[in-house]
Amino acid sequence: MFTNDYIAQLLNLEDVIITNVENISDELHIYLELPRESHICPHCGKETERVHDYRMQVIKDIPLARDTFLHLRKRRYRCDCGKRFFEKNTFLPRYYRVTSRLVSEIIHAFKKVVSAKEIGCRYNVSGVTAMRYFTLFNRKLTKLPEVISLDEFKGNSGGQKYNSIVVDPKEKKVLDILPNRFEGDLVSYFSQFSNKNEVKYFVCDMNPHFRQVAKICFPQALVVADKYHVIRQVYWAMERVRKNEQNRLSKQHRKYFKRCRNLLMKPMGNLSEDEKNRLALMFNMAPRLADAYRIKNDFLTVIRSSSSQEGRKRLTEWLFSVEVMDLPEFHDCTKAYHNWYREILNSMDVPWTNGFIEGCNNKTKVLKRVCYGMRNFSNFRKRILFCNT
Numbered sequence: 001m002f003t004n005d006y007i008a009q010l011l012n013l014e015d016v017i018i019t020n021v022e023n024i025s026d027e028l029h030i031y032l033e034l035p036r037e038s039h040i041c042p043h044c045g046k047e048t049e050r051v052h053d054y055r056m057q058v059i060k061d062i063p064l065a066r067d068t069f070l071h072l073r074k075r076r077y078r079c080d081c082g083k084r085f086f087e088k089n090t091f092l093p094r095y096y097r098v099t100s101r102l103v104s105e106i107i108h109a110f111k112k113v114v115s116a117k118e119i120g121c122r123y124n125v126s127g128v129t130a131m132r133y134f135t136l137f138n139r140k141l142t143k144l145p146e147v148i149s150l151d152e153f154k155g156n157s158g159g160q161k162y163n164s165i166v167v168d169p170k171e172k173k174v175l176d177i178l179p180n181r182f183e184g185d186l187v188s189y190f191s192q193f194s195n196k197n198e199v200k201y202f203v204c205d206m207n208p209h210f211r212q213v214a215k216i217c218f219p220q221a222l223v224v225a226d227k228y229h230v231i232r233q234v235y236w237a238m239e240r241v242r243k244n245e246q247n248r249l250s251k252q253h254r255k256y257f258k259r260c261r262n263l264l265m266k267p268m269g270n271l272s273e274d275e276k277n278r279l280a281l282m283f284n285m286a287p288r289l290a291d292a293y294r295i296k297n298d299f300l301t302v303i304r305s306s307s308s309q310e311g312r313k314r315l316t317e318w319l320f321s322v323e324v325m326d327l328p329e330f331h332d333c334t335k336a337y338h339n340w341y342r343e344i345l346n347s348m349d350v351p352w353t354n355g356f357i358e359g360c361n362n363k364t365k366v367l368k369r370v371c372y373g374m375r376n377f378s379n380f381r382k383r384i385l386f387c388n389t
Helices: 002-011 100-109 116-122 127-134 183-191 208-217 227-246 251-259 261-265 273-285 287-303 308-323 328-339 341-347 355-370 377-387
Strands: 017-024 027-033 051-061 067-078 084-086 147-157 160-168 173-178 201-204 222-225
Touching: 051 100, 100 116, 100 127, 116 127, 127 377, 147 355, 147 377, 160 355, 160 377, 173 183, 173 377, 183 208, 201 208, 208 222, 222 227, 222 341, 227 251, 227 261, 227 287, 227 328, 227 341, 251 261, 251 273, 261 273, 261 287, 273 287, 287 308, 287 328, 308 328, 308 341, 328 341, 355 377
Parallel strands: 027 067, 147 201, 201 222
Antiparallel strands: 017 027, 051 067, 067 084, 147 160, 160 173
């Protein structure tokens, strides 16, 4: 009797009677039944204790160091009205061949970035069955926060090459995954929310379609350009100068420039004496590259301004100084900064960027790799939302 009680506690099934335990190969088989009790007839509502017959049902349970099967001896009761029904239990849903806690464990396992096949192997079910249980999870966004961030990522799901992700950068939460990045569909999606006028800040990269979506759906919100994508423009311009300058040099010097390209990405204050000397050698051979490096460092000072009021003067002076220099490689950069002038200044007043959303996109890339891609957008969306909760 005590042994059965301990086994029941180990299984967390203290309301059952353990009749036998067998180890067969790599499987654990546990035979059990429920205490006999009176039940209410679902047809007429009367109470009955009359047992009509017994049936054995094999149930998969959470593995206990090996595949575990429960052999439940189910009673079927009979009422005076002629209705026959099975006794109730707390661990087996109706029409299921697995325990409710096994389904819960399988769904919870999808939080990790692993494939459905691997989860199924771990819990002795097929990958398709594991995914079918996971589809029970569903979440729908009903309210927008005051700060939202929007970005695109390469999903290759639902027949679209790119999908969109909506994030709350303030609370570090993934709000929703959208099937595409088309401007019209994004406007339709955000227009359905009744509290869209409560959105105060809209953070995005330098995508003009996203900015247009913000102006249409959130006219009262401040559009904030992501600092990483802003800074990236000046780095690209400096790289174009480096490539043009090194193409004029000999083969040996071209290799030297290419090996030292990472030094150009580092701020001046982070360079060692040896690295400064190596840069000085490059600047002697390519004076235009020295100008580009200085411009890049000056812009880092501009973007780190403590407020838009301070940054407005710095950014204006920086743009004027670049435009009067003989560096055509910076033309696209300055043009982008003119087009996004207001949004760049807004980024100096708020602490929010697309940093969190880029981290989510990296996690999505890992998920796609371990799952060998996910063509079903609904399942793909649920996986991303569940992995980032």
